[in-house]
Amino acid sequence: MRNRAALSRAGVAPDRSVTDAVADPRIHVSLQGLRSLEAASRAISFLPNQPARSALQGRHRSRIRGRGLDFEDLRDYLPGDDVRAIDWKVTARAGTPYVRVYTEERDRPTLIVVDQRMSMFYGTVHNTKAVTAAECAAIVAHR
Known part of the structure; x- marks a missing residue:
């Protein structure tokens, strides 16, 4: 009997009178x-109130998404790719232009x-x- 009461208090085996009642x-x-x-x-928001380039910004994540920070892959350069994404070290070794691909943080x-x-x-x-x-x-x- 004493063991049953201890289990009931711990929430392991609830007492029937507690579960039956509302x-x-x-x-x-x-x-x-x-x-x-x-x-x-819906009444709360986690977005910062200050604009992204404000002097009062603080350590908040910007609403504007960029290229991302996580390196994913290297691929051949295609016309229209951003020149700033070219990996010059790989391009020098391979002889053809390569572009670094980054992933955006979504979740x-x-x-x-x-x-x-x-x-x-x-x-x-x-x-x-x-x-x-x-x-x-x-x-x-x-x-």
Whole structure:
């Protein structure tokens, strides 16, 4: 009996009385509740407010995409290619012009981690810290 209570507190084997009852949204989060926050995510933006060449720019990524920074491949020069992309060392060795091809960063894999330890299940009348952290993570993930 004592072992069952310890497993129930740890969340490994939930007690039937807890699962049968409707979970309080101020204490526990649900997938449906987190999905309902998608509309709230439209109100925030992660884009910088300053123009790209502003003196107050700071360390923000520009909205304008360039050639990219990751080297991908070398290929033969074709008419119309940018002359600045010619790899002069390879061209000198091969005797024909070669162009460096770069890839643009399109996706940035991001991992959003939320602390759900027992110390997070403390809070005010409105929410526990665990619920607030999960809701913030859901809004960021939707955005």
